[in-house]
Amino acid sequence: MTPNPVSTHPAGKPRQAAIAAWIGSALEYYDFFIYGTAAALVFNKVFFPASDPATGTLLAVATFGVGYVARPIGAFLLGHVGDRSGRKKVLVFTLLLMGAATFAVGCLPTYHQAGVLAPILLVVLRLLQGLSAAGEQAGANAMTLEHAPPHRRAYYTSFTLSGTQAGQILATAVFLPVAALPEQALLSWGWRVPFWASFLVVVIGYVIRRRLEETPVFERQVATGGTARFPVAVLFREHWRDVLRVVLASTIASVSTIFSVYALSYAVNTVELDRSAMLWVGVLANAAALVALPLFAALADRVGRKPVFVAGSAGCAALMFGYLAAISAGSYPLIFLVGIALFGVVYSATNGIWPAYYGEMFTAEVRLSGMAIGTQIGFAIAGFAPTIAAAIAGTGAGGWIGVGVFTAALCAVNIAAVGSGRETYRVPTEHLGMRGNRAPDPTTQQAP
Known part of the structure; x- marks a missing residue:
């Protein structure tokens, strides 16, 4: 019998990479998520006041989705740079661009000041x-996965998503005092403060990311095989099935956008629930996720990626019905209970797994491109999920049911995509993305 191969994964710095990814993602996604909160709470009145309330809300939520349209384009460009020139350059550039765009949103004139130019500039930013x-x-994700020991890849890569959740906590928390302002102060200057705070975000994040070291996996790729001249061409020639699988699996992010944008808007603008209370649901759910994410990731390192992901997605489909029903009934205890269970716990079973699972489908030569392109096309669908949800929602007490069915259908898509894929948790790092390699016994893999 041929012995299982032993990993020759080069020693990295998994803790440093995980901490840097956590902090950087928290700061980056603070910027990204404050836009979603503002779109749900104030943009319909600041940038689209000429519309009736329902149309204004729909347009404001649609601008949230516009950011996802650009993501597939950015994935092709930044994936190419990351696979050609290294992971670190991409991480520094993305932070600077996000910070500059977010700060500029806080400086925009309103519709009353500049007319139609105001929402146009909003969409550009x-x-x-x-x-x-x-x-x-x-x-x-590529940075942490390639620094991590083979038997703990899911655990270390989950810190990227923990950082994302922390950024969402910060983005929601900063709106709590802002949302409590009198209406006139909120609409004139209050909503701008969280966007202006991004200047500090950029300074802190830039210092952290400049100190990052390139991954040993990428450095070995450059030293031994070199980098592809056109990584995307290699990606679609050799890994197109996995790109498609990542696209379909990434529709799970619709649970996040519907929870964070549509459900918040539905609760505040339709059911007329307390704005601050609904923001606290998001804060507490994300706080629970900070604990749940590494636990589910550690579980996936022991039992595999697929069973944890599929169970989490099925749970999200069921609990979304309960969450929207609780909002419709106006029951704050149920809203908090189901909201935290849905977004803080069950959704974390998928959110903690995909950073490793998607990256493990690709070789180092095309890993960043594969993850970026696959996820961003899937996330583009998720970005417009709140807009679609708002459009299909019915009227009356049961108007939310169609949104629940829509969310469940998207969960079914990603369950099918993940369920049809190969398991990767026991494959040595240097063999990831290679077809036909035998999965080794994890007891033969030693931590660096």
Whole structure:
């Protein structure tokens, strides 16, 4: 019998990479998520006041989705740079671009001051945010995965998503005092403060990311095989099935956008629930996710990626019905209970797994491109999920049911995509993405 291969994964710095990815992602996604909160709460009145309330809300939520349109474009561009020139360059660039665009949103004139030019500028800046976000998670995930020991890849890469959740906590928390302002102060200057705070975000994040070391996997790729002249061409020639699988699996992000944008808007603008209370649901759910993410990731390192992901996605499909029903009933105890269970716990079972699972489908030569392009096309669908949800929602007490069915259908798509894929948790890092390699016994793999 041929012995299982022993990993020759070069020693990296997994803790440093994970901490840098966590902090950088938290700062980056603070910028990205404050836009979604503002779109749900104030942009319909600041940038689209000429519309009736329902149309204004729909247009404001649609600008949130516009950022996701730019993400596939950014994925092609930044994926190419990351696979040709290194992960670190992408991470520094994305932070600077995101910070500049976010600060500029806080400086925009309102519709009353500049007319139609105001929402046009808003959309342009949201597109720049999308370009930045396209390379952020893929770059950070590639960085941590390639530094991590083979038997703990999911655990260490989950810190990228923990950082994303922390950024969402910060983005929601900063709006709590802002949302409590009198209406006139909120609409005139209050909503701008979280965007102006991004200047500090850029300074802190730039210092952290400049100190990052390139991954040993990428350095070995450069030293031994070199980098592809056109990584995307190699990607679609040799890995197109995995790109498609990542696209379909990434529709799970619709749970996040519907929870964070549509459900918040539905609760505040339709059911007329307390704005601050609904923001606290997001804060507490994300706080729970900070604990749940590494736990589910550690579980996936022991039992595999697929069972944890599929169970989490199925749970999200079921709990979204409960969450929207609780909002419709106006029951704050149920809203908090189901909201935290849905977004803080069950969604974390998928969110903690995909940073490793998607990256493990590709070789180092095309890893950043594969993750970036696959996820960002899937996330583009998720970005417009709140807009679609708002459009299909019915009227009356049961109007939310169609949104629940829509969310469940998207979960079914990503369950099918993941369920049909190969398991990767026992494959040595240097064999990832290679077809026909036998999965080794994890007991033969030693931590560096």
